[in-house]
Amino acid sequence: xxxxxxxxxxxxxxxxxxxxxxxxxxxxxxxxxxxxxxxxxxxxxxxxxxxxxxxxxxxxxxxxxxxxxxxxxxxxxxxxxxxxxxxxxxxxxxxxxxxxxxxxxxxxxxxxxxxxxxxxxxxxxxxxxxxxxxxxxxxxxxxxxxxxxxxxxxxxxxxxxxxxxxxxxxxxxxxxxxxxxxxxxxxxxxxxxxxxxxxxxxxxxxxxxxxxxxxxxxxxxxxxxxxxxxxxxxxxxxxxxxxxxxxxxxxxxxx
Amino acid sequence: xxxxxxxxxxxxxxxxxxxxxxxxxxxxxxxxxxxxxxxxxxxxxxxxxxxxxxxxxxxxxxxxxxxxxxxxxxxxxxxxxxxxxxxxxxxxxxxxxxxxxxxxxxxxxxxxxxxxxxxxxxxxxxxxxxxxxxxxxxxxxxxxxxxxxxxxxxxxxxxxxxxxxxxxxxxxxxxxxxxxxxxxxxxxxxxxxxxxxxxxxxxxxxxxxxxxxxxxxxxxxxxxxxxxxxxxxxxxxxxxxxxxxxxxxxxxxxxxx
Ligand SMILES: Nc1ncnc2c1ncn2[C@@H]1O[C@H](COP(=O)(O)OP(=O)(O)OP(=O)(O)O)[C@@H](O)[C@H]1O
Ligand SMILES: [Mg+2]
Numbered sequence: 320x321x322x323x324x325x326x327x328x329x330x331x332x333x334x335x336x337x338x339x340x341x342x343x344x345x346x347x348x349x350x351x352x353x354x355x356x357x358x359x360x361x362x363x364x365x366x367x368x369x370x371x372x373x374x375x376x377x378x379x380x381x382x383x384x385x386x387x388x389x390x391x392x393x394x395x396x397x398x399x400x401x402x403x404x405x406x407x408x409x410x411x412x413x414x415x416x417x418x419x420x421x422x423x424x425x426x427x428x429x430x431x432x433x434x435x436x437x438x439x440x441x442x443x444x445x446x447x448x449x450x451x452x453x454x455x456x457x458x459x460x461x462x463x464x465x466x467x468x469x470x471x472x473x474x475x476x477x478x479x480x481x482x483x484x485x486x487x488x489x490x491x492x493x494x495x496x497x498x499x500x501x502x503x504x505x506x507x508x509x510x511x512x513x514x515x516x517x518x519x520x521x522x523x524x525x526x527x528x529x530x531x532x533x534x535x536x537x538x539x540x541x542x543x544x545x546x547x548x549x550x551x552x553x554x555x556x557x558x559x560x561x562x563x564x565x566x567x568x569x570x571x572x573x574x
Numbered sequence: 575x576x577x578x579x580x581x582x583x584x585x586x587x588x589x590x591x592x593x594x595x596x597x598x599x600x601x602x603x604x605x606x607x608x609x610x611x612x613x614x615x616x617x618x619x620x621x622x623x624x625x626x627x628x629x630x631x632x633x634x635x636x637x638x639x640x641x642x643x644x645x646x647x648x649x650x651x652x653x654x655x656x657x658x659x660x661x662x663x664x665x666x667x668x669x670x671x672x673x674x675x676x677x678x679x680x681x682x683x684x685x686x687x688x689x690x691x692x693x694x695x696x697x698x699x700x701x702x703x704x705x706x707x708x709x710x711x712x713x714x715x716x717x718x719x720x721x722x723x724x725x726x727x728x729x730x731x732x733x734x735x736x737x738x739x740x741x742x743x744x745x746x747x748x749x750x751x752x753x754x755x756x757x758x759x760x761x762x763x764x765x766x767x768x769x770x771x772x773x774x775x776x777x778x779x780x781x782x783x784x785x786x787x788x789x790x791x792x793x794x795x796x797x798x799x800x801x802x803x804x805x806x807x808x809x810x811x812x813x814x815x816x817x818x819x820x821x822x823x824x825x826x827x828x829x830x831x
Contacts, residue, residue: 372781401781410777410778415701423784424783471782
């Protein structure tokens with residue numbers, strides 16, 4: 320039950336228009352690990368996540384969750400354990416009030432009304448938008464929508480939490496709150512982000528994707544300090560590491 | 575542009591109305607659905623020359639509107655949208671039938687009451703709760719799904735339209751509306767985007783366990799007040815169907831000759 324290992328073997332995917340978004344990706348995520356996936360725009364991060372959740376099926380290769388291969392047959396079972404926060408919150412929110420949206424998932428799993436209520440309240444409290452409970456999602460600001468989208472997923476109590484660009488549009492306080500949520504969430508989590516400081520803060524392992532392939536995989540500190548690798552993949556060393564190395568070299572007064 | 579934005583707000587208005595709190599809103603959706611359905615059945619059961627007998631039926635939507643505190647202007651606006659259609663259907667009657675104006679009037683009254691009753695039902699119940707009421711009444715899942723998703727799809731369509739119109743108008747500020755030349759691609763693009771977004775929304779629903787049936791909203795069973803409401807109104811409809819109240823009233827007031 321608690322084996323939420325995720326294994327990806329030689330994954331490849333082309334969109335119907337012929338764009339080969341994923342060329343050949345393999346990696347294993349162990350139970351309880353937190354993994355950051357980074358890469359330039361269009362490198363294939365979002366596509367990879369959708370393949371992990373069976374929103375699309377790979378043209379080659381395989382995804383295994385626990386020891387179960389992801390197929391149309393095992394989809395429903397696997398989706399009970401994996402949850403995704405979409406890059407675009409508008410894709411995630413579709414009902415008439417924040418409450419209904421957050422309650423949608425728990426209701427689908429036939430929880431009792433009181434249980435649904437508690438889950439919704441908890442989730443909204445966690446992301447700090449309890450006061451927006453009855454507002455229509457389309458009337459929220461960008462960052463509030465993001466928070467609501469995250470709440471919809473937290474209310475599902477997933478075993479594996481997957482987030483596509485969770486901090487885009489969040490103000491510093493909300494971003495900090497999200498980082499705290501992520502740190503408290505002690506199951507497996509997978510996060511794609513351009514916010515490398517977030518990845519540094521919350522992920523043990525980092526996978527660098529470049530043009531649909533894995534360019535590097537390793538402990539986050541190590542990967543994110545590798546300037547040469549990051550530049551090759553059109554990324555930059557995060558500010559906090561730069562500062563740290565400056566301080567380490569005692570050069571901070573030279574600049 | 576402003577028009578479209580307010581249309582968007584308007585289209586969601588019924589969702590907002592449905593969240594209001596009132597005695598009518600708190601009634602069980604099944605009770606409201608059955609009562610409205612009975613209302614419509616009784617309406618159409620009248621012959622085409624029986625106009626006077628229709629008048630007491632105005633009481634039902636009127637009661638609902640007042641009790642639920644629904645705003646009259648938006649209701650009226652929506653009614654205006656369908657009214658030309660109704661006139662179009664009814665207007666041929668006077669041409670072919672000497673008593674055609676009576677038929678015309680009866681069609682107008684019946685259709686208008688039908689539309690108002692439907693609007694009131696959605697405005698006091700909301701589409702999602704209506705859907706769960708339909709399930710409870712054993713309407714096939716497929717049908718309910720079709721209804722709710724169509725309803726949602728309209729929002730997605732309008733939202734995408736707003737986004738595209740905004741982007742278009744910001745870069746074509748000299749002209750009003752969309753030029754004829756851009757119209758085709760614009761509409762095509764709109765449909766593609768809407769489909770795409772509907773698809774992604776559908777993914778998101780699937781990920782949260784949606785399997786072709788809207789979850790129950792945890793409504794409990796019918797309470798006494800729901801039964802009183804439904805039976806009371808159906809009783810009233812029965813009385814209006816079999817007694818000609820307006821005529822009786824006329825007799826009473828005018829005295830028996
Ligand atoms: N629906 C689609 N149809 C065709 N090609 C697509 C589609 N979605 C994405 N692509 C292409 O697939 C590639 C990978 O896209 P993807 O969205 O996975 O990138 P990403 O790494 O998430 O980028 P970003 O950081 O900008 O979010 C891109 O080249 C993109 O143009
Ligand atoms: Mg992406």
